[in-house]
Amino acid sequence: MKIAVCIKRVPDTEMRFAIAADGKSVDPAGLKFDISDFDGYAIEVALRLNEQQGPGEVVAVALGPDALQETLRKALSIGVDRGIHLKCDAVPFDGLSIAHALAAELRDAGYNLILFGRMATDTGNGTVGAMTATLLGLPLVTAISHLEIKDGRGTAHRELEGATETSTFPLPAVLTIDEGIARPRLPSLKGIMAAKKKPIDIRPAALGPVRLTVEALELPPERTGGRIVGEGPDAVPELVRLLQTEAKVL
Amino acid sequence: MANAFAFAELRGGAFRKVAFETVTAARMAADASGGGEVHAMVFGAPGTAAVAEQLGRFGADLVTVVEHPGLGRYAPEVFSATIAAALRGGSYRAALFPASAEGKDLAPRVAAALDLGLASDVTAFELNGDAVIARHPAYIGKAIATLRLTGQPALLSLRPGAIPAREAPRTARTTTAAPAVDPAAARVVVTGLAPRGAAKLDLGEAPVVVSGGRGLKAAENFKLIEELASAFGNAAVGATRAVTDDGWRDPSDQIGQTGRVVSPSLYVAVGISGAVQHLAGMRTSRVIVAINRDKDAPIFKLADYGIVGDLFEVVPRLTEEIRRVRREG
Numbered sequence: 056m057k058i059a060v061c062i063k064r065v066p067d068t069e070m071r072f073a074i075a076a077d078g079k080s081v082d083p084a085g086l087k088f089d090i091s092d093f094d095g096y097a098i099e100v101a102l103r104l105n106e107q108q109g110p111g112e113v114v115a116v117a118l119g120p121d122a123l124q125e126t127l128r129k130a131l132s133i134g135v136d137r138g139i140h141l142k143c144d145a146v147p148f149d150g151l152s153i154a155h156a157l158a159a160e161l162r163d164a165g166y167n168l169i170l171f172g173r174m175a176t177d178t179g180n181g182t183v184g185a186m187t188a189t190l191l192g193l194p195l196v197t198a199i200s201h202l203e204i205k206d207g208r209g210t211a212h213r214e215l216e217g218a219t220e221t222s223t224f225p226l227p228a229v230l231t232i233d234e235g236i237a238r239p240r241l242p243s244l245k246g247i248m249a250a251k252k253k254p255i256d257i258r259p260a261a262l263g264p265v266r267l268t269v270e271a272l273e274l275p276p277e278r279t280g281g282r283i284v285g286e287g288p289d290a291v292p293e294l295v296r297l298l299q300t301e302a303k304v305l
Numbered sequence: 306m307a308n309a310f311a312f313a314e315l316r317g318g319a320f321r322k323v324a325f326e327t328v329t330a331a332r333m334a335a336d337a338s339g340g341g342e343v344h345a346m347v348f349g350a351p352g353t354a355a356v357a358e359q360l361g362r363f364g365a366d367l368v369t370v371v372e373h374p375g376l377g378r379y380a381p382e383v384f385s386a387t388i389a390a391a392l393r394g395g396s397y398r399a400a401l402f403p404a405s406a407e408g409k410d411l412a413p414r415v416a417a418a419l420d421l422g423l424a425s426d427v428t429a430f431e432l433n434g435d436a437v438i439a440r441h442p443a444y445i446g447k448a449i450a451t452l453r454l455t456g457q458p459a460l461l462s463l464r465p466g467a468i469p470a471r472e473a474p475r476t477a478r479t480t481t482a483a484p485a486v487d488p489a490a491a492r493v494v495v496t497g498l499a500p501r502g503a504a505k506l507d508l509g510e511a512p513v514v515v516s517g518g519r520g521l522k523a524a525e526n527f528k529l530i531e532e533l534a535s536a537f538g539n540a541a542v543g544a545t546r547a548v549t550d551d552g553w554r555d556p557s558d559q560i561g562q563t564g565r566v567v568s569p570s571l572y573v574a575v576g577i578s579g580a581v582q583h584l585a586g587m588r589t590s591r592v593i594v595a596i597n598r599d600k601d602a603p604i605f606k607l608a609d610y611g612i613v614g615d616l617f618e619v620v621p622r623l624t625e626e627i628r629r630v631r632r633e634g
Contacts, residue, residue: 182413189417215406221497266422271451287614288622
C-alpha cells in the first residue's frame with residue numbers, strides 16, 4: 056500500500072523548558088527536538104502494514120522550517136521510504152491552517168492510507184488528522200488502538216472512557232493512532248546509512264487562514280504543595296481531618 | 306444577543322456527565338452574549354426524546370433530538386453533518402463540545418466542514434469582543450496557553466471536569482429532527498461498544514481517583530488500592546505507565562501524558578514517585594494526596610498533603626479511617 060504518515064517535529068517534553076522572551080512560545084535554547092510520540096507509533100503501524108501485506112511505499116510528510124530536515128531524516132532511518140517537507144517559517148498553532156497545507160499535498164496523490172499520531176505533544180490539540188480527513192472527504196477513525204486491514208477494508212478499535220469502540224471503514228482512509236498499538240522500532244546503523252540516500256522533496260506549505268493563535272504561554276502556577284502531614288500510619292487521622300475540614304473533599 | 310450551541314453526549318441512552326458540563330458552558334457563553342438561548346443537540350435511537358428535558362436543568366432552552374434507529378451508537382459522519390447543518394442554519398456565537406473521546410473525534414470534523422477555528426481541550430474561556438480567549442494545557446500540561454480564537458461561531462471542546470456542571474433550571478422546549486445524511490450511507494460504521502470493567506466508575510468522571518505506582522511491588526498488591534477506592538465509594542482506580550507497561554493493570558487505567566488526563570476533586574497517589582509523564586495526567590486535580598516511602602520523591606512537591614511512610618502500613622490505615630468517616634457521615 057502507499058501510505059502517508061504525517062509527522063511533527065516537537066520539543067522533547069521530558070526536558071525542563073522555559074518560556075521565550077516573547078511570552079508566547081517555548082525557548083528553544085538547549086531543547087532536543089524529535090518526532091512527536093504518537094507520530095512514532097503511526098510510522099510503526101505503516102511499516103508493519105507493508106511488511107505484512109507486501110511491498111508498498113511509506114512517505115513521511117511534515118511542515119516546518121529547515122530544521123525539519125533532521126526529523127524527516129530520522130523517519131527515513133527508521134524505514135520510511137521518502138520524505139516531503141512542506142516548508143514554512145513556523146508551524147501555526149491553528150490545526151485547520153495546517154490541515155489545509157496537508158490536504159493540498161495529499162489530495163489525489165494515490166495514498167491508500169494516511170496516518171497521523173492522535174495528537175502532537177507540543178500543542179496538545181489533536182485536531183489536524185481529523186481536519187485533514189474532512190477536507191479530503193475521506194473516511195476517518197481517530198485515536199485507534201488496534202487495526203486490521205483486509206481486502207480494501209479496515210477494522211479499528213478506539214478506547215473510549217470505560218469502553219472499547221469497534222468500527223469498520225473502506226480504504227482509502229485517514230487514521231489517527233494512539234500509543235500502545237505497536238512498539239516503535241529504533242533506527243539501525245544500516246537504516247541511518249540508507250537514510251542519507253533517500254529523497255526528501257521540498258515544497259512551500261500552502262497553509263490555510265489562521266484563526267487560532269497563542270496570546271500567552273505560561274508555566275503552570277506552582278502548587279502550594281510540599282506539605283508533609285507526617286510519617287507512617289500514625290499520620291493518617293490528621294490527614295483525614297485535613298481532608299474533611301481544610302480541603303473539604305470528604 | 307446571540308445564542309450558543311451545545312453537543313450533549315449520550316451513551317447507552319443516558320447523558321454522560323460531560324453533557325451537563327457542555328450545556329453549562331454554552332449557558333455561560335449565551336449569558337455573556339447578552340442573554341441568548343442555549344440550543345442543545347442530542348443523537349440517539351428512537352425514544353431518546355424522553356431524556357432530553359434533563360438538559361433544561363443546566364440551562365438549555367431548546368433541545369433538538371436527532372432520533373434514528375441507526376443512531377443508537379456514535380455515527381461520526383452523521384453527527385458531524387447534522388451539527389454542521391445546524392450551525393450553518395443558526396447564527397451562533399459559540400458551539401461547545403466535550404473534549405471526551407467522542408467530542409475530540411467530532412469537533413474537528415465539524416470545524417473543517419464549516420471552515421471554522423476550533424480551540425480544543427479548553428479549561429476556561431471568556432468572550433472578548435469578536436474573539437474568544439481560552440485557556441488550554443499545552444506541552445503535556447507543562448505549560449498553559451492562552452489562546453485567541455476568531456470567527457463565529459467559535460468552536461470549543463472542553464476538558465472534562467474543568468467547567469463543572471451548574472444548575473440554571475428552565476423548562477427546555479424539545480423538538481425532534483431527522484439526521485442531515487442517511488445513517489445507512491455512512492462509510493465509517495461503529496459496529497460494537499464493549500464496556501471494560503463493567504459498572505466501574507470511569508476515571509474521567511469519578512470525583513476521587515486512587516492511583517498506584519511501582520511502589521506497590523506486585524500486581525496483586527493493587528488489592529490495597531482497590532480497597533481504598535471502594536472505601537471512598539466514589540473513586541476510580543488509576544495507575545502509572547510503569548505499572549500498565551508491566552501488565553499489572555489494564556492499559557486503559559494509565560494516567561499520564563500518554564494515558565488519561567484527569568482532574569478529580571481528590572487524587573491519591575500511592576507508591577508513585579511523580580515522573581513528568583505521570584504528573585501531566587493529574588496535575589490539575591483539585592486536591593492531591595501522596596503516600597510514598599521516599600521523602601524526596603517529586604510527587605511531594607506537587608501534593609497538597611503527603612505522608613512519608615511504608616504504603617503497606619499507611620494505606621490499610623487510611624482505608625479504615627475513610628470507612629469510619631463515611632460510616633459516621
